[in-house]
Amino acid sequence: MSILVTGGAGYIGSHTCVEMLNAGYEIVIVDNFYNSCPESLNRIKELTGKDFKFYECDIRDREGLDKIFAENNIEAVIHFAGLKAVGESCAKPLEYYENNVGGTITLCEAMRDAGCKKIVFSSSATVYGENNVSPLKETMQIGGTTNPYGTTKYMIELILRDLWASDNEWSIALLRYFNPIGAHKSGRIGENPNGIPNNLMPYITQVAVGKLACLSVFGDDYDTPDGTGVRDYIHVVDLALGHVKAVEKVLADKGVDAYNLGTGIGYSVLDIVHAFEKACGKPLNYKIVDRRPGDLATCYSDPSKALEVLGWKAERGLDEMCEDSWRWQKNNPEGY
Ligand code: NAD
Numbered sequence: 214m215s216i217l218v219t220g221g222a223g224y225i226g227s228h229t230c231v232e233m234l235n236a237g238y239e240i241v242i243v244d245n246f247y248n249s250c251p252e253s254l255n256r257i258k259e260l261t262g263k264d265f266k267f268y269e270c271d272i273r274d275r276e277g278l279d280k281i282f283a284e285n286n287i288e289a290v291i292h293f294a295g296l297k298a299v300g301e302s303c304a305k306p307l308e309y310y311e312n313n314v315g316g317t318i319t320l321c322e323a324m325r326d327a328g329c330k331k332i333v334f335s336s337s338a339t340v341y342g343e344n345n346v347s348p349l350k351e352t353m354q355i356g357g358t359t360n361p362y363g364t365t366k367y368m369i370e371l372i373l374r375d376l377w378a379s380d381n382e383w384s385i386a387l388l389r390y391f392n393p394i395g396a397h398k399s400g401r402i403g404e405n406p407n408g409i410p411n412n413l414m415p416y417i418t419q420v421a422v423g424k425l426a427c428l429s430v431f432g433d434d435y436d437t438p439d440g441t442g443v444r445d446y447i448h449v450v451d452l453a454l455g456h457v458k459a460v461e462k463v464l465a466d467k468g469v470d471a472y473n474l475g476t477g478i479g480y481s482v483l484d485i486v487h488a489f490e491k492a493c494g495k496p497l498n499y500k501i502v503d504r505r506p507g508d509l510a511t512c513y514s515d516p517s518k519a520l521e522v523l524g525w526k527a528e529r530g531l532d533e534m535c536e537d538s539w540r541w542q543k544n545n546p547e548g549y
């Protein structure tokens with residue numbers, strides 16, 4: 214029996230594959246390398262001393278998926294594959310709906326026809342939209358997303374709930390990630406963005422390593438303690454361990470449920486800058502600029518449901534997140 218991991222060569226996927234292998238699961242990875250590269254797979258093997266099957270395949274390729282299900286005894290799927298850049302999704306909405314929503318539908322059709330009805334899905338805090346007040350709870354109404362990327366996650370959650378309503382044999386975990394940062398302790402796997410990063414931590418690490426000149430802090434006039442945006446940053450290894458728990462849950466129980474994966478703690482942009490300066494031992498070049506359109510002042514989770522139902526809690530603090538992000542960047546200045 215194996216767990217199929219779509220998008221397993223990517224940032225969160227590669228860390229999850231390491232923790233799944235360490236927990237004793239057999240895995241099969243499928244990825245089209247749109248936003249990742251084969252070297253991450255070598256490093257998963259290096260870190261775990263374990264082997265796995267890999268298929269270079271697009272999840273929109275139904276025949277390719279059917280072959281994977283025919284050749285392997287897949288018990289459940291962890292579904293990371295998707296496009297994730299908010300700004301790009303505004304410029305290319307059709308590509309985002311086609312890849313994220315279309316890809317998930319094709320994957321679920323292949324799963325259904327293969328008799329595999331257990332899935333852990335990468336959703337996002339972005340589904341809470343702009344109308345809810347933090348701490349965000351799973352009982353809050355979702356929607357009101359502000360960009361096509363976020364809307365794909367919202368739509369997929371609705372589709373998966375409808376799928377369960379039509380057939381109660383499904384087991385579905387919707388994992389709403391907050392802001393993943395950090396890297397594996399070894400410094401061998403980490404986040405490897407193409408081009409100029411959109412997200413805060415990879416931008417910071419590239420300034421620290423000298424690839425970028427200066428961090429722009431997007432606004433210091435928010436209604437937050439220091440005026441900069443507040444987010445719930447979570448160590449990617451904690452996030453990965455949350456997937457191991459979610460897999461246990463979908464293997465054990467039928468149903469559909471959403472879980473926040475966050476720490477429950479909000480840090481400001483300047484908190485992150487200063488914690489990172491401590492981790493890398495030097496000052497970071499930054500300047501305050503205008504707000505970035507579409508940004509919220511504050512977004513953090515109430516993570517208590519994941520503790521109660523999955524038995525999962527984030528354990529790693531901000532200093533460790535910054536130290537691990539820095540080790541990865543310093544050891545791999547050009548990425549993989
Ligand atoms: P990533 O880009 O590093 O990983 C995604 C992987 O999916 C990549 O390896 C990519 O090549 C692959 N992929 C994309 N489209 C594919 C397709 N059609 N067929 C096969 N493979 C495909 O991103 P990540 O940060 O690891 O995110 C993983 C998932 O978590 C995504 O669904 C993302 O939307 C979601 N998520 C990410 C964050 C974040 O801040 N990183 C937050 C919330 C949710």
Ligand code: WQD
Nearest residue numbers: 299337339411412413414416429430431442443444482508
């Ligand atoms: C964090 C904070 C910025 C860059 C995004 C997606 C969300 C989820 C995670 C996938 C904000 C500030 C950033 C910079 C800055 N992804 N910032 N200078 O926007 O919270 O969430 O990634 O689901 O859907 O929207 O993350 O890392 O871009 O920003 O000042 O160069 O850092 O304004 O306050 P965000 P982020």
